[in-house]
Amino acid sequence: MSSSDGHAANAHLAHHFDTIERQDYAVRLGMWLFLATEVLLFAGLFLGYTVYRHFYHEAFHEASRHLDLWAGATNTVVLITSSLSVALAYWAIKQDKQKLCAGLLVFTIACALVFLAIKAIEYHHKFEEGALPGAWYHYSEVTAPGANLYYTIYFLSTGLHAIHVIVGMSILIWVLARVLKGHFSSTYFVPVELGGLYWHLVDLVWIFLFPLLYLI
Amino acid sequence: MAEITENRGPNAVHADAHAHGPGRYFVVWILLLIFTGTTVITGRMDLGDFNIVLALVIASVKAALVVLFFMHMTEAAGTNRLIFVVSVIFTIVMMTGVFGDLLTRNPMTLPTGNPPVQIQAE
Amino acid sequence: MSQPNQLSDDNPVYPAVNYLNADRGVWSWLTTVDHKRIAIMYLVSVLIAFLLGGIFAMALRVELLTPGPTIMGANTYNRMFTLHGVVMIFLFMIPAIPGVFGNFCLPLMLGAKDVAFPKLNLLSLYLYWTGATLALAGMIMGGTDTGWTFYAPYSTTTPMTLFPVLLGVFILGFSSILTGLNFIVTIHTLRAPGLGWMRMQLFVWAIYATSIIQVLATPVIGLTVMLVGIEKVGHFGLFDPSRGGDPVLFQHMFWFYSHPAVYIMVLPAMGVISDVIAAFARKNVFGYKAVAYSSLGIAFVGFFAWGHHMFVSGQSPTDDGAFAAISMLVGVFTAIKVFNWVATLYKGSIVVGAPLVYICGFLFFTVFGGMTGIAVATVSLDVHWHDTYFVIAHFHFIMVGAVIMAFLAALHYWFPKMFGRMYHEGWAMVSAALIVLGFAATFIPQFLVGNAGMPRRYYMYPERFQSLNVASTAGASLLAFGFIIIAIYLIYALIHGRLAGDNPWDSRGIEWMTTSPPDKHNFHETPVITVDPHSYQNPGEEVEHVVI
Numbered sequence: 001m002s003s004s005d006g007h008a009a010n011a012h013l014a015h016h017f018d019t020i021e022r023q024d025y026a027v028r029l030g031m032w033l034f035l036a037t038e039v040l041l042f043a044g045l046f047l048g049y050t051v052y053r054h055f056y057h058e059a060f061h062e063a064s065r066h067l068d069l070w071a072g073a074t075n076t077v078v079l080i081t082s083s084l085s086v087a088l089a090y091w092a093i094k095q096d097k098q099k100l101c102a103g104l105l106v107f108t109i110a111c112a113l114v115f116l117a118i119k120a121i122e123y124h125h126k127f128e129e130g131a132l133p134g135a136w137y138h139y140s141e142v143t144a145p146g147a148n149l150y151y152t153i154y155f156l157s158t159g160l161h162a163i164h165v166i167v168g169m170s171i172l173i174w175v176l177a178r179v180l181k182g183h184f185s186s187t188y189f190v191p192v193e194l195g196g197l198y199w200h201l202v203d204l205v206w207i208f209l210f211p212l213l214y215l216i
Numbered sequence: 217m218a219e220i221t222e223n224r225g226p227n228a229v230h231a232d233a234h235a236h237g238p239g240r241y242f243v244v245w246i247l248l249l250i251f252t253g254t255t256v257i258t259g260r261m262d263l264g265d266f267n268i269v270l271a272l273v274i275a276s277v278k279a280a281l282v283v284l285f286f287m288h289m290t291e292a293a294g295t296n297r298l299i300f301v302v303s304v305i306f307t308i309v310m311m312t313g314v315f316g317d318l319l320t321r322n323p324m325t326l327p328t329g330n331p332p333v334q335i336q337a338e
Numbered sequence: 339m340s341q342p343n344q345l346s347d348d349n350p351v352y353p354a355v356n357y358l359n360a361d362r363g364v365w366s367w368l369t370t371v372d373h374k375r376i377a378i379m380y381l382v383s384v385l386i387a388f389l390l391g392g393i394f395a396m397a398l399r400v401e402l403l404t405p406g407p408t409i410m411g412a413n414t415y416n417r418m419f420t421l422h423g424v425v426m427i428f429l430f431m432i433p434a435i436p437g438v439f440g441n442f443c444l445p446l447m448l449g450a451k452d453v454a455f456p457k458l459n460l461l462s463l464y465l466y467w468t469g470a471t472l473a474l475a476g477m478i479m480g481g482t483d484t485g486w487t488f489y490a491p492y493s494t495t496t497p498m499t500l501f502p503v504l505l506g507v508f509i510l511g512f513s514s515i516l517t518g519l520n521f522i523v524t525i526h527t528l529r530a531p532g533l534g535w536m537r538m539q540l541f542v543w544a545i546y547a548t549s550i551i552q553v554l555a556t557p558v559i560g561l562t563v564m565l566v567g568i569e570k571v572g573h574f575g576l577f578d579p580s581r582g583g584d585p586v587l588f589q590h591m592f593w594f595y596s597h598p599a600v601y602i603m604v605l606p607a608m609g610v611i612s613d614v615i616a617a618f619a620r621k622n623v624f625g626y627k628a629v630a631y632s633s634l635g636i637a638f639v640g641f642f643a644w645g646h647h648m649f650v651s652g653q654s655p656t657d658d659g660a661f662a663a664i665s666m667l668v669g670v671f672t673a674i675k676v677f678n679w680v681a682t683l684y685k686g687s688i689v690v691g692a693p694l695v696y697i698c699g700f701l702f703f704t705v706f707g708g709m710t711g712i713a714v715a716t717v718s719l720d721v722h723w724h725d726t727y728f729v730i731a732h733f734h735f736i737m738v739g740a741v742i743m744a745f746l747a748a749l750h751y752w753f754p755k756m757f758g759r760m761y762h763e764g765w766a767m768v769s770a771a772l773i774v775l776g777f778a779a780t781f782i783p784q785f786l787v788g789n790a791g792m793p794r795r796y797y798m799y800p801e802r803f804q805s806l807n808v809a810s811t812a813g814a815s816l817l818a819f820g821f822i823i824i825a826i827y828l829i830y831a832l833i834h835g836r837l838a839g840d841n842p843w844d845s846r847g848i849e850w851m852t853t854s855p856p857d858k859h860n861f862h863e864t865p866v867i868t869v870d871p872h873s874y875q876n877p878g879e880e881v882e883h884v885v886i
Contacts, residue, residue, distance in 0.1 A: 014456075015452075016454075016456070017527075017528070018864075023527075025527060026527040028296060029293070029299075029523050030458075032292075032299045032300060034519060036554065037303075037519075037553055039300075039307060040554055040558055041558075041561050043306075043307035043311075043558065044557075044591055047314060048576060051315075051318060051584065052582075054318060056328070056582065076252050080248045080249065080252065083245075083248075083282060084242070086286075133575065134572065134576070135573035135574075135575060146327075146582045148575055155574075156565070196286075197287055200287045207275050207279050208279065210255075210275075211272070211274070212275075215259025216267045216271050306554055309642065313590065313642070313661075314590045316660065317590065317653045317654050320655070320657060321653070322654070325652045326584070
């Protein structure tokens with residue numbers, strides 16, 4: 001029943017855990033708890049979106065038409081694909097395919113950079129147009145009341161999301177470094193799994209942000 | 217609740233003979249792309265109130281695919297699933313409480329009450 | 339009745355090598371991953387915070403001796419109650435019992451060698467220090483005057499610097515989340531063989547329920563304070579009516595955390611009482627399952643009640659009523675606990691000691707604090723009491739009358755375990771009496787003056803309220819005096835206290851089955867648990883609890 005074999009697994013066994021299975025279970029549980037806190041963190045912003053959409057549905061509807069749909073859709077595809085690649089990286093390391101895992105992680109990180117680049121371009125456009133949050137708003141295209149709050153929500157949610165993209169990317173770079181050093185194999189791969197879980201959360205948040213901000 | 221002797225986790229599962237191949241990830245990816253395309257097309261159509269409902273339904277389906285298959289929740293321990301579900305439920309609780317207030321408040325006390333906010337356009 | 343002294347060993351053993359001296363030097367403490375050392379560092383930190391918060395409180399009470407200005411100006415008064423609130427809530431109440439006694443006792447109570455993530459535990463401590471320093475410095479240098487509730491739109495428009503305080507609170511929240519996460523995983527994965535869920539000590543159940551709240555609720559306050567900071571600096575308009583925002587939305591988001599937060603404060607206290615009351619009645623806790631599940635019940639219901647802080651904010655009457663009804667449910671779970679504790683004392687073999695005095699104070703004040711909680715949950719009554727001293731008295735009855743009494747009970751109960759020495763029982767009883775009486779003298783007048791209409795956070799008040807304010811300040815002085823005495827004899831006991839031995843209380847808790855102070859690695863062999871918790875089958879009967 002025990003899948004821990006020899007030194008590889010035991011080298012990673014902390015002194016206060018009896019078996020590597022118990023430790024892995026604990027580490028995964030800890031990660032899911034952390035993901036739960038991230039869900040609740042974004043929940044506040046989704047609440048803000050819902051509330052102000054309710055108040056200013058006309059402005060929100062109009063303003064979403066002025067977002068660059070192709071930038072948003074491309075970013076969605078990029079993130080979904082990066083989720084695929086990180087899931088495959090996890091599969092690869094479990095098959096002892098270290099090089100494939102590393103390559104897939106590089107691809108995932110590249111996707112993250114593409115996402116951030118597209119976002120940066122979008123933000124730049126907004127600054128030029130004057131489509132800015134709160135007091136800074138002076139975008140002539142959307143004049144319905146509450147438009148400034150649409151952009152407040154837009155910048156806050158995509159901003160917080162972008163911060164999480166950067167954090168997730170950093171985690172994946174760290175995991176990649178360890179893959180390249182040969183730390184992981186089919187007998188020990190939990191950090192790859194956890195890095196992937198965090199990245200999937202980043203994707204999950206965007207799956208909801210995209211239609212709410214860009215489409216409806 | 218977890219038993220003392222529980223030694224679960226994907227470790228135990230995938231050490232077994234029938235570790236699944238990568239194919240399922242590609243299938244999920246294709247499905248996600250299809251749903252993305254669907255939501256982009258329907259999102260810019262005018263379906264009235266149904267727009268929001270449809271967009272959220274599609275987003276939820278996509279999210280479910282990511283959570284169940286990319287994040288392996290189909291194989292995860294029950295506790296982990298419960299944790300994720302609970303976090304979503306409490307998000308909904310927060311929204312329900314706030315919306316209960318907004319929908320039943322005197323309209324004059326709302327930000328859209330009299331007089332409406334003026335936006336300066338240049 | 340037996341005195342605690344008579345229960346201890348005739349020849350108490352003080353292990354020459356224990357967690358306190360196993361590694362030497364300041365650096366060994368600052369880089370430790372031993373949960374016990376982290377607990378001691380938390381203890382020192384929260385006691386400093388408590389001292390500061392207490393000083394701010396005394397400053398407020400001295401100012402309120404006269405209806406007009408006494409020792410400070412109006413702006414200073416606003417800063418003082420902000421300091422008092424933020425320091426007491428974020429630097430003491432939230433982290434204290436979990437950070438000190440949760441950290442120290444939880445692994446011992448589970449028969450484990452440490453918490454699940456020892457390094458994360460140390461990170462929690464460092465985050466606490468960082469956040470606390472930032473918040474304190476931010477308030478003192480920035481002149482924060484918003485109150486601990488940071489209500490928009492004042493918080494977003496006040497000329498005072500807020501960002502450091504808000505960042506400090508954010509970081510403190512992170513510390514709280516990581517501690518809760520650590521404890522949940524520890525309880526799920528590090529229980530000793532034979533220790534099923536229904537065999538855990540009730541303190542563990544309380545910590546478990548608390549940790550769930552910490553993990554789910556704290557992110558929301560983190561987001562909320564950062565939104566206030568961003569709003570202040572960037573004028574994003576989220577809570578600003580002049581830009582289309584809704585200030586009541588801030589209150590919803592703030593209280594969505596801050597109401598469950600009060601259960602983060604009170605649940606560990608209730609857990610302490612369960613454990614200590616069993617030892618001092620020498621009897622199983624009556625209704626173990628009811629007490630265990632009611633902890634979860636309080637945690638759950640506590641998430642649905644936040645709107646009762648907003649009855650007069652402009653929230654709809656519909657929501658008012660819904661939140662009021664749900665808030666009353668908390669009283670049910672609290673009452674279940676109180677009745678079970680009283681039933682535990684009934685026909686028990688009562689041991690008289692300072693912890694028992696604190697337990698009695700806790701029970702008495704929880705009943706009144708809880709009942710006045712039900713009272714202010716009644717919308718029609720709260721319209722009169724909101725933002726008066728009645729509310730202040732209500733929550734101080736719980737926060738001081740319940741939680742601080744439990745903290746003191748815990749401190750005295752686990753002092754011999756942590757340090758291997760006993761304090762002087764006579765002085766402990768004297769100060770316990772002073773604390774109980776001082777507390778009552780401080781806060782009962784506040785119920786009366788609040789009901790008479792004196793608003794809270796007001797620098798001046800009508801002449802007719804003066805006598806009650808003077809009475810309250812006199813009580814506060816008594817309370818302060820009690821704390822000073824405690825500090826003196828406990829510090830003395832650290833150095834000169836007589837040796838306690840492994841189990842001076844003859845308690846059945848698993849943490850007592852190892853040496854006092856414990857070894858760095860807790861147990862020499864993993865214990866195997868074979869009996870139910872708090873197993874005082876018949877008072878005085880010796881039961882084989884664990885095999886070590």
